[in-house]
Amino acid sequence: MRYRHVIDSCRAETIGDAGLDDVELEARLAGCAAGLTTLRRQQVDGSLPLLRLPARRDDLGELQTIAADWRRRFGRVVLLGTGGSSLGARALAALAPPGGPELIVLDNLDPDGFGAFASGQPLDRTGLLIVSKSGGTAETLSQALVCLPALQAAIGQAALSRQVLAVVEPGNSALRQLAAAYRLPVLAHDPGVGGRFSVLSLVGLLPALLLGLDAAKVRDGAAEVLDQALAATRPAEVPAAVGAALAVALAERRGIAEAVLLPYVGRLETFALWYCQLWAESLGKAGHGITPVRALGPVDQHSQLQLYLDGPANKLFTLITLPMRGSGPLVPEAEARRLGLDYLAGRRIGDLVAAMQRATAETLAKRGRPVRRIELERLDEATLGALLMHFMLETILAAHLLKIDPYDQPAVEEGKVLARCYLAQMAAVG
Amino acid sequence: MRYRHVIDSCRAETIGDAGLDDVELEARLAGCAAGLTTLRRQQVDGSLPLLRLPARRDDLGELQTIAADWRRRFGRVVLLGTGGSSLGARALAALAPPGGPELIVLDNLDPDGFGAFASGQPLDRTGLLIVSKSGGTAETLSQALVCLPALQAAIGQAALSRQVLAVVEPGNSALRQLAAAYRLPVLAHDPGVGGRFSVLSLVGLLPALLLGLDAAKVRDGAAEVLDQALAATRPAEVPAAVGAALAVALAERRGIAEAVLLPYVGRLETFALWYCQLWAESLGKAGHGITPVRALGPVDQHSQLQLYLDGPANKLFTLITLPMRGSGPLVPEAEARRLGLDYLAGRRIGDLVAAMQRATAETLAKRGRPVRRIELERLDEATLGALLMHFMLETILAAHLLKIDPYDQPAVEEGKVLARCYLAQMAAVG
Structure with missing residues (x-):
């Protein structure tokens, strides 16, 4: 796999009462087995063309x-x-x-x-x-x-x-x-x-x-994730199933109403926008829904972290990280020491970001906030394809657990009709 | 005033049980009176330099x-x-x-x-x-x-x-x-x-x-808002006090945990980012806090609106609008009619956006979601200065109602210390 899905701060054994016990998580994972079975069937019978896209090359x-x-x-x-x-x-x-x-x-x-x-x-x-x-x-x-x-x-x-x-x-x-x-x-x-x-x-x-x-590489990465998910014998082996089970269990059992996507990678800022539509429009129906919140590290440490650490405990945090140690420009050693900034001396910018992402994940966990991390090996077309497929599967499986249709958006039609009606009225008055 | 603060969809008489009754709103408005008194004193004694900035020209x-x-x-x-x-x-x-x-x-x-x-x-x-x-x-x-x-x-x-x-x-x-x-x-x-x-x-x-x-015009606009707020005899006359009372009453009485800022003005996208820091870092402490969510119209009608209309009723919506009718490029009439798009024919892009923002506000209200609108007269330096001051006052007054200090951010220090510690460890291992 091109990424590791790590959930060490979502269980009761790590973060206390705010976390899930094994029974709660297992119940949702078991529910994902049925969701995965449906996906397998849909791939075979072609009724969900999304599942055939990763392997296509003819187009x-x-x-x-x-x-x-x-x-x-x-x-x-x-x-x-x-x-x-x-x-x-x-x-x-x-x-x-x-x-x-x-x-x-x-x-x-x-x-x-x-x-x-x-x-x-x-x-x-x-x-x-x-x-x-x-x-x-x-x-x-x-x-x-x-x-x-x-x-x-x-x-x-x-x-x-x-x-x-x-x-x-x-x-x-x-x-x-x-x-x-x-x-x-x-x-x-x-x-x-x-x-x-x-x-x-x-x-x-x-x-x-x-x-x-x-x-083709985007699809390669997506195909790997899809193939692994559909071939797995247990949902616990499927990162998207684990993610869906976590999100739904935390929402239903712990009142976690917001899903904060916090990449520590500047180039994933627009990925977070894509995710926000996917998650909001697929799951936000019939009173269900977990509000997606897009953030970016480290910059939002100076904007949202205070709320995340000390505000209501109603958020699941998904950090996306890259191995950054040793990457990026060097902070000149002698100059940093002269300013008393020993902690920066001779470090690279990537070292700083790595230290910050680790500190944020651990500080959130220490405050009892559920955190999971998606650790990317690198950031290229295949990895992004893998991430895209991961979150599409996670969304579909979460919808399955919530017993809602992830593919429709029935509520937005009313506003469209109303907007056309107001436009017609404008036309009438001039 | 350079803007109108309209709250027609937050009261029980408009949106039913999800809305506030007069007693709930009045109680918070009365609380704002004390907050405004504090601000008046701070302006006079100079203990909150922010309040002296709008009138300054010497710098x-x-x-x-x-x-x-x-x-x-x-x-x-x-x-x-x-x-x-x-x-x-x-x-x-x-x-x-x-x-x-x-x-x-x-x-x-x-x-x-x-x-x-x-x-x-x-x-x-x-x-x-x-x-x-x-x-x-x-x-x-x-x-x-x-x-x-x-x-x-x-x-x-x-x-x-x-x-x-x-x-x-x-x-x-x-x-x-x-x-x-x-x-x-x-x-x-x-x-x-x-x-x-x-x-x-x-x-x-x-x-x-x-x-x-x-x-100077940015400060002019801010000064008008500040002067009006501090001169008012009743909090109900102060838009920022009404906004703070609404947000806090809805949070405490109706479980409204998210504040969605939804400008229908592309140029206010970065303003929403500024607002998210102000609101999150000032109010997110001691378990309090209302998650700021930045959105943008009309584009987020195709991303977030399904969740907003049909998901959990846990959001207060703040629309920011400009008078847009008759502005922007024209949709050619004959061509639109030829395509069967009569509702677009001869309309300007601003007409469409105006119709969409109105439809969104009304659709949300019909679903019982609290909505307020900030109607700007135009968008220039003075109006933006007014908006900036409005939201700073609203945030300070909300903190006053919640009995928290809006000016500190105590929780983020721990992560900074931890990050430095990890950097030091990296240095030790090479």
């Missing part, structure tokens, strides 16, 4: 060809897409090697938010990727309706067809029609892969390839 | 001179500082007009995080601002010990003294000694203004001036 050739062409022609790529249509790309983009095109993600609709499109690189060096699974996302469509005429006017229709690409599921939709009207090529979003589970499909991997990442 | 001349000089000489400014030493600057920086220097904030220690310093603009066009109130922050000191020799080697000692500035409180400290060793000018951080309350001091305003913002 990567076309994406690689597009990416090679775009990388040669464009200095930047603008992505129109929100929620599951952009968060996976943002998580992967953090690993982009230098020298490739710049990725600009316009995921938030804002009247002031179009400056990034118009400024910077010239439009004839700009690729535009429009992603909406349903093809009916109001934010993405309105952005596209603003950007396409501007781009068409700047570069002409012939170039437009070669600089823009739409990703949308098959069947009629506004985005399909828009693509037809502007003669834009379209790639199919798999209708069986929900937005927040789509990072291993072209939705995440085409942007990754555009940035120069190895998409 | 701005020197900062303006430095800023004018740096803006002429530098294409970018790198800020080394974490927590309260950087979050205020990041909140203000979102309003920076185009054309000024780029601000790069290295607030998170990461072995891979120095690339932004070394690349981009040439070092002789780079200003370096090193901010640590105590002068002993390990992250900032180690970053400075890495960056200063590199900068000195690149530009020479004479230039170094003109390109670097340290901000630290008076008295001996490692940062003071470092500044002396490198002959760097030093500006004094007021020891009576805590980091997370320092945005209206030079800690926030020097970066703001460097970016071309009007610091």
Whole structure:
């Protein structure tokens, strides 16, 4: 495995009454056995296409060809897409090697938010990727309706067809029609892969390839985690099952209502955003749900740690760490000593971060707060693929334990209808 | 006032049992009267220097001179500082007009995080601002010990003294000694203004001036809010007191454990980060604390809204809105109609965001979730100053109601000691 899942501060034997006893944890782990059985069946019968993605390679050739062409022609790529249509790309983009095109993600609709499109690189060096699974996302469509005429006017229709690409599921939709009207090529979003589970499909991997990442390695890492989970004979051997059991048992038995994701790795800041959607939208229903809170170490030691240590004991902490000892720039020894900073003298920045992450984990545990750690071997495409699959499985298994459907989001429809109604009223009054 | 504080969905008469009755709210409002009396006394006797900052102008001349000089000489400014030493600057920086220097904030220690310093603009066009109130922050000191020799080697000692500035409180400290060793000018951080309350001091305003913002206007906006609060005869007239009373009453009487800040304004994303430190570190102690959760509209409708609407009813929502109708690019009417998107036809992007924020507020209220709105007139320096002061007062008054000290952060010391101890052990083993 490319990571170790360590839970030494979640049991009663480590943190006292705030922790779980073996019976509580075992009960949830046993529940995960049924969840894993369902997943095994779904992989075999193909009813959950997500589970077939890691092993697929047949679809990567076309994406690689597009990416090679775009990388040669464009200095930047603008992505129109929100929620599951952009968060996976943002998580992967953090690993982009230098020298490739710049990725600009316009995921938030804002009247002031179009400056990034118009400024910077010239439009004839700009690729535009429009992603909406349903093809009916109001934010993405309105952005596209603003950007396409501007781009068409700047570069002409012939170039437009070669600089823009739409990703949308098959069947009629506004985005399909828009693509037809502007003669834009379209790639199919798999209708069986929900937005927040789509990072291993072209939705995440085409942007990754555009940035120069190895998409096959992302899937390799995901495949390892999936294969290990589905081959295991006991849920206790499956890190995602252990994580799901922990989170659900702590929520139900100890009132742990918040899941704090605290990577000590700057490049995982956008991964935490991706996780927050996955966890919130999949589990937040029917009164259930554990609020995902994204943090980042060490910086949030100076912002959130006081609350974490001394506030309500209602949080499960997931630290993500990298082996950092000996990495990064050196703090000059003589100068540090001259300032009385012996503890910094001759240390590398990675040594400091390593000491801080260890101190934070131990201080939280000493205060009786449940902590688990995900220790990465390194941070590359395969490891990120493994992390992505770990958290998708953990979320699905947690939903199974809570007896809820992780794949729908029924509550958000009402607000969409209401927003359209208010827009119609605005139109009526002028 | 530059904003309206609207609480129409927090009372039992609007959202049923999840809301507060008048007795519960009145009790906390009455408690705020004592808090406001304390603030009045502290302003008069000078014991809380924060309260004197909004009216000050005597200190701005020197900062303006430095800023004018740096803006002429530098294409970018790198800020080394974490927590309260950087979050205020990041909140203000979102309003920076185009054309000024780029601000790069290295607030998170990461072995891979120095690339932004070394690349981009040439070092002789780079200003370096090193901010640590105590002068002993390990992250900032180690970053400075890495960056200063590199900068000195690149530009020479004479230039170094003109390109670097340290901000630290008076008295001996490692940062003071470092500044002396490198002959760097030093500006004094007021020891009576805590980091997370320092945005209206030079800690926030020097970066703001460097970016071309009007610091006096930031203070004007803050002064209006402070003066109104301290002059009011009843707490119910003070938005910050109403907000504090709401948050504390909902926490104590309805189990509301999370405060979701949901601006529908892209440029307030970093303001939400600033707020999260203020609220978490000031109130998270002795088992108290309401977890701040930062969100952003409309994008988080596609990520967090499902949880907010259908998950546990343990959140207070604070929407921040701008009048957006009629602003932003136009969605072309004929094309939208051709796609069957009548609701978008001829609308501006601002219309959409306005409809979405209204729909979100109403949908949350219909589900019995407490919502308040802060309606800004516009977004400029004075409005942001007003918002900053609003939330500082709200936090102080909430702490008063909870009978805790908003100005300390006692729990984080233990982790710092432990981290130094681990670093020392690393040194011992090599």
